Amino acid sequence: MRPACRSTSHPQAPDNARSCPFRGRRPGRFAALPSMSTLKQRLARVIPYFRDNSRGALALACAAMVVAAATEPAIPYILKHLLNSGFKDTAGLPIWSVPLAIVVLFVIRGMSWWVSSYGLTKASQNAVLAVREHMFAHMLRAAPALFTRNSASSITNNIVYEIQTGANLLMGSVQILIRDSLTALFFVGYLLILNWRLTLFVVVLFPIVGYLVRVVSKRLHKLNVAGQNATDELAYVVEENVLAWRIVRLHGAARQEQRRFDNSSRLMRSLNIKQQASGSLMTPITQVLASFALAAVLWMALAESTRSHGTPGDFIAFITCMLLLIQPAKHLSDVMAPLTRGTAAMERGLDMMELVPVESGGKLAPGRVKGDIEFREVGLRYTARDSDEAPDGTLVAALSDVSLTIRAGETVAFVGPSGAGKTSLVNLLPRFVEPTSGDILIDGAPIRDYTMDALRTQFALVSQDVVLFNDSVAANVALGADADRARVRDALAGANLLDFVLTMPGGIDAQIGHNGTQLSGGQRQRLAIARAIYKDAPILILDEATSALDSESERAVQAALEVLMKGRTTLVIAHRLSTIEHADRVVAMDHGRIVEQGPHAALLASGGLYARLHAMQFRGA
Numbered sequence: 001m002r003p004a005c006r007s008t009s010h011p012q013a014p015d016n017a018r019s020c021p022f023r024g025r026r027p028g029r030f031a032a033l034p035s036m037s038t039l040k041q042r043l044a045r046v047i048p049y050f051r052d053n054s055r056g057a058l059a060l061a062c063a064a065m066v067v068a069a070a071t072e073p074a075i076p077y078i079l080k081h082l083l084n085s086g087f088k089d090t091a092g093l094p095i096w097s098v099p100l101a102i103v104v105l106f107v108i109r110g111m112s113w114w115v116s117s118y119g120l121t122k123a124s125q126n127a128v129l130a131v132r133e134h135m136f137a138h139m140l141r142a143a144p145a146l147f148t149r150n151s152a153s154s155i156t157n158n159i160v161y162e163i164q165t166g167a168n169l170l171m172g173s174v175q176i177l178i179r180d181s182l183t184a185l186f187f188v189g190y191l192l193i194l195n196w197r198l199t200l201f202v203v204v205l206f207p208i209v210g211y212l213v214r215v216v217s218k219r220l221h222k223l224n225v226a227g228q229n230a231t232d233e234l235a236y237v238v239e240e241n242v243l244a245w246r247i248v249r250l251h252g253a254a255r256q257e258q259r260r261f262d263n264s265s266r267l268m269r270s271l272n273i274k275q276q277a278s279g280s281l282m283t284p285i286t287q288v289l290a291s292f293a294l295a296a297v298l299w300m301a302l303a304e305s306t307r308s309h310g311t312p313g314d315f316i317a318f319i320t321c322m323l324l325l326i327q328p329a330k331h332l333s334d335v336m337a338p339l340t341r342g343t344a345a346m347e348r349g350l351d352m353m354e355l356v357p358v359e360s361g362g363k364l365a366p367g368r369v370k371g372d373i374e375f376r377e378v379g380l381r382y383t384a385r386d387s388d389e390a391p392d393g394t395l396v397a398a399l400s401d402v403s404l405t406i407r408a409g410e411t412v413a414f415v416g417p418s419g420a421g422k423t424s425l426v427n428l429l430p431r432f433v434e435p436t437s438g439d440i441l442i443d444g445a446p447i448r449d450y451t452m453d454a455l456r457t458q459f460a461l462v463s464q465d466v467v468l469f470n471d472s473v474a475a476n477v478a479l480g481a482d483a484d485r486a487r488v489r490d491a492l493a494g495a496n497l498l499d500f501v502l503t504m505p506g507g508i509d510a511q512i513g514h515n516g517t518q519l520s521g522g523q524r525q526r527l528a529i530a531r532a533i534y535k536d537a538p539i540l541i542l543d544e545a546t547s548a549l550d551s552e553s554e555r556a557v558q559a560a561l562e563v564l565m566k567g568r569t570t571l572v573i574a575h576r577l578s579t580i581e582h583a584d585r586v587v588a589m590d591h592g593r594i595v596e597q598g599p600h601a602a603l604l605a606s607g608g609l610y611a612r613l614h615a616m617q618f619r620g621a
């Protein structure tokens, strides 16, 4: 359950960010973050998802924003004329035309506002859809490293929540960026018309604001990334405790878990406070700067009006315009927080996917193979998880120099103490793990040459941990294919489960529920066996397939398995040695090596590892 890159319980363990890029991405470790690219580069990665899916909607939104912004200077303009004429002259128009103009103005502005929001929402939802589908599709085909590097909760969090939040924030920011810069532009334009010297004086202040915004946005980005990692960490603690609630209670680990949770929560709290604090620093700073501008303008305007003849209307229009300019300027200075947060959120999703490539297979797609298997000097080393024996990142040998030939149709049993490498060995076949050295061939062709689909159709796998989907029994048995009801029944009958399934409401259409928790361990395992029978693959892998069964159902299932094994190449890993006496050959493994192999009787007679394991089990039983 614990993903390889986590080390919450060993915070003192040496950090090896190189061998596991995700290790460094933990809250509070800014130093370990990948070098920070500029906001522009980061945006360039994200923007195409918005642009390419919604050109029309974006164009419409932009047009609407131009219209909305253009209406803004109209108020100071109207004021100026009313003031200059002493509220007497409406340029020959009827009295009611001015109030009407104001209403019309606001109707136009409101409509444009709505259209721009609609267009941007559409663009953002299209982007979310595109990114999410891309991410999920990638997840389904990604190299297995994706799942060892990331916890389930962080993948879920990214695909389900972060992308949505990120896109919403981004589009909100884009709206502010475009609309308010346009508004500001129109105001500044009008200001220039009114009094260009005064305006130039005010404009000098802009670079100062720009610099401040840059500084704050850098810090915000760091805090955002750290905040997302903290969210992951928190979700991860919750996920673990949801999955392991029984063990947590049985071991009285509640207090310990609470402490873990509290630590993560506190970290998140402080990051959020820092984020908020940095983000909201911008408003007071810009406002103070704005007050400088206003003070200076007033001063100059007053000094100037004594010399020249600026009308009161001009002056009021100028001041109104400036005051109105504060609002968009403030929005623009605040936009950095959501913009960086949104970009970071979306980027993280993209990162998670792009850092792990898609599984790549070869071109060979031969249909059904005969089932000859050959391991040639296969070695496998795992990158260690944090533990006391091996610091994180070191390679631990799980298999060394394994050479083994299995003929089509043969049944080979693997035995050995736990940790000997049996599961690792069979996991190599469908390429759930890649060997570090050596070759693996099926029907004489290296498995790397097969397409992924062609390779994986060759195997049916029944293992200790059975995963069931929240769907009907039939769908679980026929997993991946359309359910042929007659064959589903046959498969269930073969696995000695049909009688039970028929007692369920709905029979083979009965819903199994969340990971089949209402089924017993043995029933779950028999369902997995039915799934293997249904798949009818030429190579069968049974990894402790009968370990959850009681002796009676094991005998029944054993009979089913024997029928299933006929005509197939079978690799059986069995805990109970009594179940493998009929295998053609027994391979005994220890410490990642094959120590002996041969028929059951011969191995017993030779008095090696197998004989010892056998003696131990039958003495005890």
Ligand SMILES: Nc1ncnc2c1ncn2[C@@H]1O[C@H](COP(=O)(O)OP(=O)(O)O)[C@@H](O)[C@H]1O
Binding pocket: 004, 382, 383, 384, 385, 396, 397, 398, 416, 417, 418, 419, 420, 421, 422, 423, 424, 425
């Ligand atoms: N994903 C993994 N990451 C790191 N080490 C692993 C991983 N899977 C298995 N190992 C290690 O490889 C060795 C062999 O494990 P495994 O093949 O599961 O043995 P068996 O099935 O014979 O009990 C063990 O030492 C185990 O700790």
Ligand SMILES: [Mg+2]
Binding pocket: 422, 423, 424, 543
């Ligand atoms: Mg195992």
